[in-house]
Amino acid sequence: MNTRRLVTDAVLIALYVVLNFYTIRLGWLNISLAAFPILVAALLYGWADGLIVGAMSGFISQLLTYGLSVTTIMWMLPTLVRGLMVGLYATKRGFDLNRKQIGFIVLVSCLVVTLLNTAALYADSLIYHYPVALTLGTIALRLVSSVVMAVVFTIITPKAIQLLRAASAAERTEYLDQMEQQIRTYEAQNKTGNRVLDTI
Numbered sequence: 001m002n003t004r005r006l007v008t009d010a011v012l013i014a015l016y017v018v019l020n021f022y023t024i025r026l027g028w029l030n031i032s033l034a035a036f037p038i039l040v041a042a043l044l045y046g047w048a049d050g051l052i053v054g055a056m057s058g059f060i061s062q063l064l065t066y067g068l069s070v071t072t073i074m075w076m077l078p079t080l081v082r083g084l085m086v087g088l089y090a091t092k093r094g095f096d097l098n099r100k101q102i103g104f105i106v107l108v109s110c111l112v113v114t115l116l117n118t119a120a121l122y123a124d125s126l127i128y129h130y131p132v133a134l135t136l137g138t139i140a141l142r143l144v145s146s147v148v149m150a151v152v153f154t155i156i157t158p159k160a161i162q163l164l165r166a167a168s169a170a171e172r173t174e175y176l177d178q179m180e181q182q183i184r185t186y187e188a189q190n191k192t193g194n195r196v197l198d199t200i
Contacts, residue, residue, distance in 0.1 A: 004168075008044075008164075009041060009045075009053050012040060012041045012053050012057075016035075016036075016037040016038060016060075017057065017060050017061055017064065019036065030145075031145060031149070033152070034057075035109075035110070035149070035153065036156065036157065036160075037053060038050060038053050038057060038083045039082070040157065040160055040164070041053035042054075042082075042083045042085075042086035043087075043090045043095070043097065043102065043157065044165070045087070046091040049087065050085075051087065052083070053083055054081070057079050058075060058076035058079035059072070059076050061079075070127055074119070075117075077116055078116040078120070081113065082109045085109050086105050086106070089105040090105070099158055102157060102158055103154035106150045107147065107150040110149055110150040111146055111147075114143055114145075117142070118142060122135050
């Protein structure tokens with residue numbers, strides 16, 4: 001993993017934490033753009049980065065919002081799974097996904113995350129003794145919200161990936177141009193007149 005990629009992952013983790021603080025919480029229903037950085041990491045770099053960004057984002061957010069608890073790992077699992085799922089799918093497709101493919105994996109990941117969050121909420125309700133009916137009674141609403149957020153992510157994520165890749169390509173081209181110029185300068189300074197030595 002290169003420095004640029006590591007820094008990008010760290011920025012995406014920080015962005016997740018910030019976006020998570022701006023979540024609209026309506027009882028057991030959350031409306032949030034926090035998953036966006038995990039999707040970007042997974043679609044841009046693959047499953048390992050998706051997993052890292054997902055796991056660290058979930059852990060830091062859980063720690064800052066609720067502290068450590070018996071169910072902290074259960075609450076980390078949905079973000080970790082999202083990054084892993086989307087990253088594996090992107091890797092399998094060679095990172096060349098069209099909008100339909102992105103929409104498909106984003107929708108599947110949103111539904112899986114909703115089910116995992118509901119399982120964590122259910123475990124919390126059993127451990128901390130709050131009404132189980134509230135947890136299970138809101139699952140239909142949570143699934144609808146999940147589909148709506150999948151549509152939003154499908155609209156904004158491909159453009160973000162395209163912009164990040166374009167920036168990377170421009171930097172890469174600039175770097176290669178600089179390297180080529182440095183090689184030419186070096187060649188000009190070190191000509192011996194002997195073809196064998198100049199080739200070496």
